[in-house]
Amino acid sequence: MTSRLDALRARxxxxxxxxxxxxxxxxxxxxxxxxxxxxxxxxxxxxxxxGSAPTLTDDLHLVWGGGGPSRILLIGHYDTVxxxxxxxxxxxAVSDDRATGxxxxxxxxxxxxxxxALATLDELAGVxxxxxxxxxxxxxxxxxxxxxAARAATAALVxxxxxxxxxxxxxxxxxxxxxxxxxxxxxxxLEPEKGANALLALAEVxxxxxxFGRPDVGTTVTPTLAKAGTASNVVPAEAMAEIDFRVAxxxxxxxLDADVRSLRxxxxxxxxxxxxxxxxxxxxxxxSVKLFARAQACATRLGLPPxxxxxxxxxxxxxxxxxxxTPTLDGLGAVGAGAHADDEHVVVSSMPxxxxxxxELVADLLRDGHDGHDGR
Numbered sequence: 001m002t003s004r005l006d007a008l009r010a011r012x013x014x015x016x017x018x019x020x021x022x023x024x025x026x027x028x029x030x031x032x033x034x035x036x037x038x039x040x041x042x043x044x045x046x047x048x049x050x051g052s053a054p055t056l057t058d059d060l061h062l063v064w065g066g067g068g069p070s071r072i073l074l075i076g077h078y079d080t081v082x083x084x085x086x087x088x089x090x091x092x093a094v095s096d097d098r099a100t101g102x103x104x105x106x107x108x109x110x111x112x113x114x115x116x117a118l119a120t121l122d123e124l125a126g127v128x129x130x131x132x133x134x135x136x137x138x139x140x141x142x143x144x145x146x147x148x149a150a151r152a153a154t155a156a157l158v159x160x161x162x163x164x165x166x167x168x169x170x171x172x173x174x175x176x177x178x179x180x181x182x183x184x185x186x187x188x189x190l191e192p193e194k195g196a197n198a199l200l201a202l203a204e205v206x207x208x209x210x211x212f213g214r215p216d217v218g219t220t221v222t223p224t225l226a227k228a229g230t231a232s233n234v235v236p237a238e239a240m241a242e243i244d245f246r247v248a249x250x251x252x253x254x255x256l257d258a259d260v261r262s263l264r265x266x267x268x269x270x271x272x273x274x275x276x277x278x279x280x281x282x283x284x285x286x287x288s289v290k291l292f293a294r295a296q297a298c299a300t301r302l303g304l305p306p307x308x309x310x311x312x313x314x315x316x317x318x319x320x321x322x323x324x325x326t327p328t329l330d331g332l333g334a335v336g337a338g339a340h341a342d343d344e345h346v347v348v349s350s351m352p353x354x355x356x357x358x359x360e361l362v363a364d365l366l367r368d369g370h371d372g373h374d375g376r
Contacts, residue, residue: 008352070128077135110159110333117359156321168331169309173282185237195235196269202239218248280319287322
């Protein structure tokens with residue numbers, strides 16, 4: 001274990017170079033050509049360190065296996081929230097043990113650490129990797145791939161970034177509603193009475209939905225985006241709003257859905273249409289408790305600082321693996337901060353240590369017959 005950690009620390013410059021290459025390949029969700037370019041670079045990293053490249057699916061997801069059925073599943077994503085051109089204004093840089101750049105923390109450093117971790121293992125049979133291209137937009141094309149792989153696995157390790165160095169042991173379920181109101185246009189000055197104001201109707205509904213949250217049980221409901229109208233002197237014929245919601249317990253998703261779909265508008269001549277719903281079920285603490293204990297033991301054996309775990313409001317593909325019953329531990333990726341923010345950064349000196357933790361945890365699971373349910 002000490003030799004593994006020492007070997008990974010010696011490779012820190014190589015890990016940093018690999019991270020720089022991945023950050024340089026911008027990969028915003030939905031940008032097919034850019035994603036394909038980044039996938040090729042990831043493939044070269046796998047080939048160099050592990051001897052073979054992942055398979056690229058039609059939806060641009062990357063799938064790799066170490067041989068035989070994949071019972072230990074490592075999951076991540078290589079799409080980012082940053083639009084093309086971001087690196088021209090704010091490219092990769094390293095200063096004072098911080099590596100910055102769009103996508104560095106969420107989660108390209110995690111990909112580098114994943115590959116380096118596996119490269120230290122003598123046996124990779126039973127290990128599988130999925131890196132998706134649409135996690136940031138809801139995992140709509142990768143969901144079935146992830147769920148099918150998870151059902152065949154006994155443990156899922158998610159290389160999403162940590163939070164303040166803590167692993168993520170529980171996540172809220174996440175979803176989105178889109179509210180659309182159809183009304184009738186009219187001149188706002190000459191004959192507004194002939195219109196049916198979709199914006200007024202939308203405002204009425206949004207005010208109502210704002211009261212549907214229950215913070216006491218972890219349910220939040222947040223209007224995030226709204227659009228209406230075509231011109232300042234026209235009664236709006238159309239209006240829409242998007243509503244982000246998070247739930248800590250599955251029953252709240254059912255309750256909230258019923259409340260939202262019961263909404264009506266009292267503005268004459270307008271109609272309300274509701275789209276969306278729960279996208280990712282909650283990842284309960286029970287799904288991670290034994291894997292987290294194993295990770296803590298691994299950190300101790302490696303001589304690393306004690307690990308802490310935390311429940312978070314954001315969702316990941318770990319929600320999906322936990323929902324099909326697979327023990328799941330999240331936040332095993334980069335240490336740093338600023339996901340989705342201009343100050344996104346990775347603590348460079350932590351990269352080898354977290355790679356060693358992942359390697360030891362995978363090795364530990366392999367030694368015990370791939371069973372994520374059995375704690376130490």
